[in-house]
Amino acid sequence: MTHRRGLLIILSSPSGAGKSTLAHMLMDWDPTLAFSVSATTRAPRPGEVDGKDYRFVSEAAFKQMVADGEMLEHAHVFGHFYGSPMGPVKAAIEAGRDVLFDVDWQGAQQIGRSALQDHVLSVFVLPPSIAELRRRLESRGQDAPEVIQKRMQRSWDEISHWDGYDYVLVNDDLELTFERLRTIVAAERLRLPQQPGLVDFVRRLQAEFAKEEQ
Amino acid sequence: MTHRRGLLIILSSPSGAGKSTLAHMLMDWDPTLAFSVSATTRAPRPGEVDGKDYRFVSEAAFKQMVADGEMLEHAHVFGHFYGSPMGPVKAAIEAGRDVLFDVDWQGAQQIGRSALQDHVLSVFVLPPSIAELRRRLESRGQDAPEVIQKRMQRSWDEISHWDGYDYVLVNDDLELTFERLRTIVAAERLRLPQQPGLVDFVRRLQAEFAKEEQ
Numbered sequence: 001m002t003h004r005r006g007l008l009i010i011l012s013s014p015s016g017a018g019k020s021t022l023a024h025m026l027m028d029w030d031p032t033l034a035f036s037v038s039a040t041t042r043a044p045r046p047g048e049v050d051g052k053d054y055r056f057v058s059e060a061a062f063k064q065m066v067a068d069g070e071m072l073e074h075a076h077v078f079g080h081f082y083g084s085p086m087g088p089v090k091a092a093i094e095a096g097r098d099v100l101f102d103v104d105w106q107g108a109q110q111i112g113r114s115a116l117q118d119h120v121l122s123v124f125v126l127p128p129s130i131a132e133l134r135r136r137l138e139s140r141g142q143d144a145p146e147v148i149q150k151r152m153q154r155s156w157d158e159i160s161h162w163d164g165y166d167y168v169l170v171n172d173d174l175e176l177t178f179e180r181l182r183t184i185v186a187a188e189r190l191r192l193p194q195q196p197g198l199v200d201f202v203r204r205l206q207a208e209f210a211k212e213e214q
Numbered sequence: 215m216t217h218r219r220g221l222l223i224i225l226s227s228p229s230g231a232g233k234s235t236l237a238h239m240l241m242d243w244d245p246t247l248a249f250s251v252s253a254t255t256r257a258p259r260p261g262e263v264d265g266k267d268y269r270f271v272s273e274a275a276f277k278q279m280v281a282d283g284e285m286l287e288h289a290h291v292f293g294h295f296y297g298s299p300m301g302p303v304k305a306a307i308e309a310g311r312d313v314l315f316d317v318d319w320q321g322a323q324q325i326g327r328s329a330l331q332d333h334v335l336s337v338f339v340l341p342p343s344i345a346e347l348r349r350r351l352e353s354r355g356q357d358a359p360e361v362i363q364k365r366m367q368r369s370w371d372e373i374s375h376w377d378g379y380d381y382v383l384v385n386d387d388l389e390l391t392f393e394r395l396r397t398i399v400a401a402e403r404l405r406l407p408q409q410p411g412l413v414d415f416v417r418r419l420q421a422e423f424a425k426e427e428q
Contacts, residue, residue: 159419167406202377
């Protein structure tokens with residue numbers, strides 16, 4: 001087939017619904033998948049690698065990128081800026097590689113309205129129940145009840161925006177949910193905006209048809 | 215999972231590109247698939263069964279259906295009306311059955327703007343080459359060169375509207391093309407508008423969350 005353009009794959013879910021696991025399964029399934037590394041103005045923590053965990057930039061540089069329309073989405077959280085730079089994403093999708101985004105509903109919304117909106121595939125992952133969500137958050141075993149409660153509240157805020165996505169999956173069975181996610185990605189790769197080579201293909205058909213008509 | 219709503223699956227292609235074969239493969243794959251039977255004002259031909267091949271109606275009845283907004287699409291061809299009635303399609307998709315349409319680009323466009331537009335999945339099938347398209351038309355072995363030439367002209371008219379569809383498949387390998395079509399249908403069944411049960415599911419999550427908060 002003709003060459004394809006990559007997708008911006010947005011995977012959102014409340015913490016504890018299985019998003020990270022699904023993201024890793026997707027990257028194992030297709031190692032050409034790129035991950036969108038966020039830019040941030042916060043200082044690196046010990047062990048964090050610039051360009052891998054984050055792209056660490058100054059506040060002036062960050063604001064310039066926003067002003068230049070170079071951020072697909074950005075947010076201000078606890079005094080620091082976070083955002084998804086457009087450049088690496090554009091380069092990847094033009095080379096036919098999909099890019100995976102781990103963003104919340106606000107990031108998903110901004111990317112969905114960006115210059116690359118025709119290439120966005122957004123998937124929201126729901127937990128099978130609130131009890132199961134709490135169980136998964138508690139089983140990490142490190143957090144005080146108040147922290148868990150705060151996370152549950154944030155999870156609910158995230159869940160309440162479930163209907164702004166192209167697809168919504170209830171993760172009651174990890175293998176089945178992954179199978180569905182894989183089917184969705186495989187199909188979306190065939191959508192018209194992902195198949196720029198078809199324009200040339202149809203042009204060749206037209207030339208062939210015109211030649212026959214002579 | 216929660217119950218789903220059916221899709222309106224539109225399969226278009228020039229005659230000779232493999233549309234009918236793909237439609238049959240799809241119906242063999244999923245016998246619950248319904249086929250949209252067109253209404254027409256032309257007289258039945260010998261052997262044609264009302265309600266199976268066509269729904270034969272009077273011109274007055276047809277025009278009334280159009281006036282009532284009961285036609286998803288319709289056209290006037292060689293003095294007769296043809297159209298896709300909304301009623302059976304609505305009933306099928308509400309029962310969770312997909313409905314297959316064999317319509318040309320004008321029908322596809324009208325259905326894509328109809329009241330059921332959120333549930334439409336449109337796929338266009340391209341031939342691998344014009345030479346192959348001609349070969350397939352000629353291999354039927356029944357038609358005079360002028361008839362073939364007229365068909366080729368009509369095929370080109372159809373091909374020239376290739377970019378009005380959600381997906382475009384080049385049918386250079388029937389099995390591969392069918393595999394792609396199947397993947398597309400499986401994925402599109404998971405889209406938000408096809409999953410009305412999710413509204414209730416999220417409502418239950420919300421109730422569970424509210425109870426916990428007390």
